[in-house]
Each structure stands twice: as C-alpha cells, then as structure tokens.
Amino acid sequence: MAEKKKKKKSKVIIVGGSIAGVSCAHALTLIGWQVVVIEKTTAPPTGSPTGAGLGLDPLAQMLITSWIANPHLLQHATLALTIDQNQATDSSTKVCWTLTREEEFNFRAAHWADLHGLLYNALPPDIFLWGHQFISFSISEDKSHIKVKTKVLRNDKIVEIDGNLLVAADGCLSLIRQNFLPDLKLKQCNTLRRYSGYCAWKGVLDFSGREDSETIEGIRKAYPDLGKCLYFDLGSKTHCVLYELPNKRLNWIFYVNQPEPEIKRNSVTMKVCEEMIDEMMKEAEKAWVPELVKVMKETKNPFLNAIYDCDPLRQIYWDNVVLIGDAAHPTTPHGLRSTNMSILDAAVLGKCLEKWGVENLHSALGEYQLIRVPVTSKQVLHSRKLGRIKQSLHLPNREQFDPKKATSEDLKDIQQKNMPFFTSVY
Ligand SMILES: Cc1cc2nc3c(=O)[nH]c(=O)nc-3n(C[C@H](O)[C@H](O)[C@H](O)COP(=O)(O)OP(=O)(O)OC[C@H]3O[C@@H](n4cnc5c(N)ncnc54)[C@H](O)[C@@H]3O)c2cc1C
Structure with missing residues (x-):
C-alpha cells in the first residue's frame, strides 16, 4: 500500500523570546507552523522580578486570551x-x-514578568533555545529556505538552524534590522x-x-x-x-x-x-x-x-526575513504601545501566513507590512509627540507645554483615547 508522504511543516525561526517573540510563537503554532525561538538570555525570566509595569489594550487582552489555555489567568495576572x-x-x-x-x-x-510568564507557560518549552545568541543568516538561492547561525553561550559552539522564515523579534536595537538598515547613528543618517x-x-x-x-x-x-x-x-x-x-x-x-x-x-x-x-x-x-x-x-x-x-520604517520585510515588535518600530513609551503593537504584529503576521501559505511568503509578508506599517508609524509619531509635550520640549508650530496654561489642543493630545487607531481592530 502506497503510503501518503506526510507534508513537511513550514518552519519559522524567531529570534528573541520576549513579548513579541512569544506572541509570534503562539500565532504561528496556532496555524500549524513548526516554531523555534532563539533567545540569548540563559533561562526563562518567568517568576523573576525582571521589568516593571505595562498596560494592555482591549485587543491585546483578547488576543492573549485566545492564545492561552486558561483565559481566566489573564484576569488574575492583571488589574x-x-x-x-x-x-x-x-x-x-x-x-x-x-x-x-x-x-x-x-x-x-x-507586570512584564507576569505577562511574559503567562504567554511562555502556555507554549511547549522545547521550542525555546535559551542561551543561544543569533549571529547571522543566509538565504537559499531559490529563497525557499533560510539558515540561521547561533552561538551557544554556555560553550561558544556554533549551531545552524534551517527554516522557511526568520522573524526578528530581537528588540529595539535589533541586529537583524541592522543587516538591512545599518544603525550608523551618524548625523547623515537619521533613519x-x-x-x-x-x-x-x-x-x-x-x-x-x-x-x-x-x-x-x-x-x-x-x-x-x-x-x-x-x-x-x-x-x-x-x-x-x-x-x-x-x-x-x-x-x-x-x-x-x-x-x-x-x-x-x-x-x-x-x-x-x-x-x-x-x-x-x-x-x-x-x-x-x-x-x-x-x-x-x-x-x-x-x-x-x-x-x-526611530523614524518609522517603510519596509519591515526582506525576502524571508520579517521584523516584529520593537525591532520593527522602536517607540517611546507614552502611548503604551510597545507591548500592544508587538502582540498585534504577531497576530497579523499569523493571519497573513495562514491566508497565503509558505509557498506565497512574499504575498504574506507584503500584506503584513501593508497592514501594520501605516498603523505603527502613526502611533510611533504620536507617542513621540506625546513625550515632547509632556516633557515641555520644543515642537514645531507649538508653544512649549505648560500644565498651568494647557490649551484645548494640549488636553486633546495627551489623552490616551486620542492615540491614532486607538479603537480600531485589524
Ligand atoms: C527583560 C525585559 C523586561 C522588560 N520590561 C518591560 C516593562 O516592565 N515594561 C515595558 O513596557 N516594557 C518592558 N520591556 C520591553 C517590552 O518587552 C518591549 O518594549 C515590547 O513588549 C516589545 O517587545 P519585543 O519582544 O519586541 O522586544 P524586547 O522586549 O526588547 O525583546 C527582545 C528580545 O530579543 C532578545 N535578543 C536580542 N538580541 C538577540 C540576539 N542576538 N540573539 C538572541 N536573542 C536576542 C533579547 O534578549 C530580548 O529578550 C522589557 C523587555 C525585556 C527584554
């Protein structure tokens, strides 16, 4: 009897096991992808006092609830x-x-550590490679595969991992982003x-x-x-x-x-x-x-x-590499956006990959970029403005903010509900 050949699962390599990385692991596991998460920290931060507080918007709450086995846990872990x-x-x-x-x-x-623990504990632990530092990647000629080189920090051994897609969830100073957009930090480069x-x-x-x-x-x-x-x-x-x-x-x-x-x-x-x-x-x-x-x-x-x-990026994917979370849109914290944007990035990426499949990666990543960039760009710029208002720093065509003389424009801008796309869902 001819045995049907089992279709190989599509595989994603996620670099970064913080909120964007674990969210992405959920979104892609859900659509049947094989997931590997590479994280340079030596062990899960779960239970540690790492980090501080953050605010979750209603959409992020809904997504987390859909990912974790016991939705009541989110209520317990948050206020x-x-x-x-x-x-x-x-x-x-x-x-x-x-x-x-x-x-x-x-x-x-x-608390960041509670949220991280909640998301992490609802994933199979064997998908995580702790103490692995991302070094470099190479893409196959036909662009169907990507090879990622990592260093095991415990013994300095180099390990190579193959996959179809590399997700850069390596934070605001992303090394992967720098492959495409060198962080020159020179006067002539304000990107x-x-x-x-x-x-x-x-x-x-x-x-x-x-x-x-x-x-x-x-x-x-x-x-x-x-x-x-x-x-x-x-x-x-x-x-x-x-x-x-x-x-x-x-x-x-x-x-x-x-x-x-x-x-x-x-x-x-x-x-x-x-x-x-x-x-x-x-x-x-x-x-x-x-x-x-x-x-x-x-x-x-x-x-x-x-x-x-960072000034908003126009491009957040190249071939088999895509940026999510702070790697895609480093932002100031005034709009309570970083974590919420990361969670939504992961969910949208999952939906796009589900819709187009690994065989149409370019279309999937293109749609992800098309959906996310306009939203995150406006939110990053609004958050930047919020910070400058609240710290009474210079803004073009505007008096420096003084709480004693706050104008109606100031009062409108400083409210969280006036963040662009505050109430929209994707
Ligand atoms: C330990 C920690 C505590 C935090 N606490 C808070 C908080 O209290 N409140 C708040 O609002 N935000 C906090 N943040 C930031 C918050 O997680 C982000 O702003 C937001 O959620 C987006 O997350 P991210 O996953 O995109 O980026 P990040 O949270 O910055 O995560 C990036 C991850 O990538 C890993 N990484 C980077 N480079 C490599 C590499 N070369 N190889 C392997 N792994 C790599 C990092 O170790 C990190 O875990 C914290 C982040 C971390 C890492």
Whole structure:
C-alpha cells in the first residue's frame, strides 16, 4: 500500500523570546507552523522580578486570551485600569489639579514578568533555545529556505538552524534590522535610533504586608483612584506615571530631561549608582508631592532607561526575513504601545501566513507590512509627540507645554483615547 508522504511543516525561526517573540510563537503554532525561538538570555525570566509595569489594550487582552489555555489567568495576572487621568502638580505649592479624566478606559495593568510568564507557560518549552545568541543568516538561492547561525553561550559552539522564515523579534536595537538598515547613528543618517531628550527612572514598590503603612495610606489619599486609574502627573518640564499592579505593587516612572547618556551597545537600561539615585530623589522632591516621593524612596532598585525611538520604517520585510515588535518600530513609551503593537504584529503576521501559505511568503509578508506599517508609524509619531509635550520640549508650530496654561489642543493630545487607531481592530 502506497503510503501518503506526510507534508513537511513550514518552519519559522524567531529570534528573541520576549513579548513579541512569544506572541509570534503562539500565532504561528496556532496555524500549524513548526516554531523555534532563539533567545540569548540563559533561562526563562518567568517568576523573576525582571521589568516593571505595562498596560494592555482591549485587543491585546483578547488576543492573549485566545492564545492561552486558561483565559481566566489573564484576569488574575492583571488589574483593570478603567480611568485614564492627566493631572498637574505645581512644583512650588505641590497643589494638584485634574486636566483630563476618561472613565471608559479599558486597559489592564500587568507586570512584564507576569505577562511574559503567562504567554511562555502556555507554549511547549522545547521550542525555546535559551542561551543561544543569533549571529547571522543566509538565504537559499531559490529563497525557499533560510539558515540561521547561533552561538551557544554556555560553550561558544556554533549551531545552524534551517527554516522557511526568520522573524526578528530581537528588540529595539535589533541586529537583524541592522543587516538591512545599518544603525550608523551618524548625523547623515537619521533613519534609526533617535534619542528623545530624556530618560525614565522606573520602579516597582512591593508593599505586600505593608498595606496599612503610612506610605501606602498617604499615596492612596494623594491619588485616590489608585487600583483602577492610570495617573499621568504633569509637572514643570517633567512628568510621572503611577498605577497599581496586581499583588500589592505600585509602578512608577519619572521622566527627566537630560543630554544623551552613554549606553552599552545592546541595552538601553543603564547601570545606576547610589549618587544617581540620590540626585533623582532630589529632583523628585522638587517636582512631586511628598507622598509620591516617599513611594519612590522606598522602592528597591529603581532603574534608568534612556528613551529612544526611530523614524518609522517603510519596509519591515526582506525576502524571508520579517521584523516584529520593537525591532520593527522602536517607540517611546507614552502611548503604551510597545507591548500592544508587538502582540498585534504577531497576530497579523499569523493571519497573513495562514491566508497565503509558505509557498506565497512574499504575498504574506507584503500584506503584513501593508497592514501594520501605516498603523505603527502613526502611533510611533504620536507617542513621540506625546513625550515632547509632556516633557515641555520644543515642537514645531507649538508653544512649549505648560500644565498651568494647557490649551484645548494640549488636553486633546495627551489623552490616551486620542492615540491614532486607538479603537480600531485589524
Ligand atoms: C527583560 C525585559 C523586561 C522588560 N520590561 C518591560 C516593562 O516592565 N515594561 C515595558 O513596557 N516594557 C518592558 N520591556 C520591553 C517590552 O518587552 C518591549 O518594549 C515590547 O513588549 C516589545 O517587545 P519585543 O519582544 O519586541 O522586544 P524586547 O522586549 O526588547 O525583546 C527582545 C528580545 O530579543 C532578545 N535578543 C536580542 N538580541 C538577540 C540576539 N542576538 N540573539 C538572541 N536573542 C536576542 C533579547 O534578549 C530580548 O529578550 C522589557 C523587555 C525585556 C527584554
């Protein structure tokens, strides 16, 4: 009896096992592709305190729910944010007043490590190659295959992996993107990596067992809707973000205008020393109410990120290589976009590959690009504008923002609901 030859599965190699990478692993597993994820970190970050808070929009919530086995887990791992509030603080009097308040906000707050764990734990662990660093790739002449070279960091061995498609989910400093668009960072090349003019101090205060402490009672009095509100506090040439996370944690971000710092090639997170933290606390004391400063002071290991984005790319795929997540559209964080864009990229890529199949890869990737680029480009540019408004930096044809003299245009721009494509689904 002639045995029917089993059709070989299409295979994707995903570089990067963070949110974009694990989301893509879900989207492509779902359509029957064989998936390999290459990640240079030595072990899954699940359960570790890595990262801080993020906000999930309704579409991202829906997609995650469709990917994980137990949809209730998303509810447990996140906290509903039903209010988006912009308020101002007068630095000299420390008087606060509300600028905008949106009560039909439908986001959920998550800790990065919890969200990552949720997505990661719902995938087969054997698709991940931890401690593998992407080195290079080559594409076969007929463009049907791609070979990826990786280094096993444990023993420096080189391993080659074959597939049909390479997904670059290797973050905002993507090495794969640099194959096509060298990150020259020279004056004549402003396509990539643009320093925003400010850095972000971030921290998560774990207050479990200290719910009744003076600090927590104080902050709840000063910000009475904590637990359901995404607070943006606007000061003089600075702003702060504050919201609660599940499991008795408070997430804060304090943006500070400063010249571009020296960063290591592969990370925008900077090493900080005690003096830098002391300096930051002094700035915080000048800008914010004492209750917020107290939260910052009691936070262990605050960290500092240099904030970058890129002018939107027009092209996000070349032959068998496609960019997703921060690799495709590095963005400033003000529109709560990075994670949400990554999740949606993965879902759209999955749909396009399902529609066209591996034999029509060019059409699939072309459609993915056609759908995603116009949306992400507008969101990146809007987020850039939001950051410049809130940090009172120069914008063409516009007065520098002053919370005391906020115009109706300012108030419209700073609301999350006015992010382009805020409510649209693909
Ligand atoms: C550890 C960590 C913690 C984070 N915490 C937060 C947070 O608290 N709040 C927030 O809003 N955002 C956080 N982010 C960023 C957030 O994940 C992204 O902005 C967004 O979700 C898009 O994710 P991404 O997967 O495209 O990029 P990233 O999250 O930057 O992930 C890129 C991944 O690629 C891997 N990688 C890069 N180069 C190579 C290589 N050569 N070989 C193999 N692997 C490679 C990196 O190790 C990383 O895991 C965090 C990212 C990381 C990596």
